[in-house]
Amino acid sequence: MRIVLLLIFIALSVFATTSANGQDTVRIGLSVRNVVLMPFYFAQEKGFFEREGLKAEIIQIRSNLQVAGVVAGELDFMSGVGTAIDAIRKGLPLKVVAVLYRAPLFSLVTGTSINRLRELEGKKVGVSRIGSESHNAAVWMLSQNGVDVKKVTFMQTGSTTVSMIGLQQNSLEASVLSPPFTGEMVLQGFKVLAKTGDVVEAPFNGMVTSRDRLRSRPERxxxxxxxxxxxxxxxxxxxxxxxxxxxQSFKVNSKIAENSYNEITEVMFDNLIMPEDRLKKAMDSPYARGEGEKSVSVSDVVDYSILRSLR
Structure with missing residues (x-):
């Protein structure tokens, strides 16, 4: 644990600044700068945090370190709702205060030789990491379309970029991609055979804080x-x-930007609230809950009280 906290301190110290105009600093941990997390960067660059008297620091940090950082009070927020729910099941004092999307923004993309998902039996499918959200999404998309996932070889690529390259180089028959990579591959002639949002509803990205922050810093x-x-x-x-x-911000052409926009807005919660009944159903689904994991209630996971007071 000491090593983890030391890594967090080193990562955050790079960004440690004091607001010259007395603004309250809010630190948000994100795993990567990508289109899926665009609303955070959009809010920062358009000055929406400053309007609320806040200086937002967006810090790129691995998801496991995000959890430790929020619990230790070094970060105010992290974005990974699925990661947070897993941590809450393990007893960590986190709370989800907002949900951005009703489903993960993953698509199963194949080359032109694959016309049906069942043709992927006996084939290789690229995912970022075994056990990751992209891997879970692949299993769910395939199984919900009648594919025997035991006959599919999932290849751990380490990143979405490598998954895309593997598909381009024909070392993979399919890959799980997210925007803007999905749109880029479609323009190159590859096919989208399934989208996670078509087969599962599960909270994807949001705003997670600690129980202590909820008590001590409600105005922030x-x-x-x-x-x-x-x-x-x-x-x-x-x-x-x-x-x-x-x-402009993610250096893609207009067609890919438009495709990314459509994918994101298709699954957005305008009010940042995933209704409790839908969240419970998602939490109880095989997609969200691994075998033998501890059951938790919706009230253990979310607290929308501040968000609802803003209506």
């Missing part, structure tokens, strides 16, 4: 949530402007 949480609500509102209302932002 309130301001952060207001900024993210404004980010979502602007994204939905300004389609053209947001597509241009994706194109």
């Amino acid at each position: 949480i309130r301001g952060t949530l207001k900024a993210m609500l404004e980010s979502f509102r602007r994204i939905k209302q300004d389609r053209r402007g947001t597509i241009e932002y994706i194109q």
Whole structure:
């Protein structure tokens, strides 16, 4: 544990700054800068946090370190809702205060020689890591379409980029991709045979904080949530402007930016709330819960009280 906290300290010290104008600093841990997490960067770059008197520091840090950082108080928020639920099942004092998407933004992309998902039996499918959300998504998409997943070889590539390259080089028959890689591959002639959002509803990315932060810093949480609500509102209302932002910020062409925008807005919760009954159903599903994992209630996981007070 000491080593983990030392790594967090080193990672965060790079970003340690004091706001010259007295703004309260909020630290948000994200695993990577990508289109899926675009609403956080959009809120930061459009000044929505500053309007709430906050200086947002977005820190790229591995998901396992995010959990430790939030629990230790070095981070105010992390984005991985699935990771947080797993941690809560293990007894860690986290709370989900907002949910961005109703389903993971994964697609199963294949080459032109594959026309049906069942043809992937006996074939290789690229996922970022065995046991990761992309791997779980692949298993769910395939099994829900009648594929015997025991006959599929899942290849751990380490990253979405490598999964995409493996598909391009024909070393993989299919890969699980997310925006903007999905749109990029479609433009190259590859096919999307399944989307996670078509077969499962599960909370994907959001805002997770510690129980201590909820008690001690409610106004910081309130301001952060207001900024993210404004980010979502602007994204939905300004389609053209947001597509241009994706194109410029993530260095993709207009077609890929438009595809990414469509994929994201298709699964967004405008109010950042996944209703409790739908969340419970998702938490109890095989997609979200591994064999032998501890059962937890929705009230153990989420606290929408601050978010609902903003209506």
